[in-house]
Amino acid sequence: MSQDLRERAHDVDATLRVGKSGLDPVVDELRSQLQDRDLVKVKFLRSARGGTTTEELAEQLAERADAELIRTRGHTAVFH
Template sequence: MSDSTRAQRIHELDVTVWVGKKGLDPVEEELSDQLQDREFVKVKFHRSARGGATTEELAEELAERVSAEVVRTRGHTAVFER
């Protein structure tokens, strides 16, 4: 897959996992399950989830928990792949 095709697919993804005030724990299993079925999963981090952390920090922590890679962060969303 070319880089431009990959970038276009990532851009067109819909958010399918939302991280809220309860933090990363409740979404860990859901993200892991989705990554088994899809190449990429887009996650949105709501303000209540971020506290003092950045989206990048939360994304890296979540990626470690589910053995995935952060492909991109932009604004308050992150894209993961396994």
């Protein structure tokens, strides 16, 4: 994982939010956004987390969207 991507991830605004509907509604949207931009930041709302962690949800989303998880911090994750 590139240090450059981690540094650039800091300045990216969250363009997707995962809420109570879970990951299903955002998988295709994440794929689509990654075609247009290098990095996409996703915010995991409290209603999406339930009994799981942001890290677990981010890993699941990365796998389902064929994306690379760059980092998680707090309740957000950055994908490439």
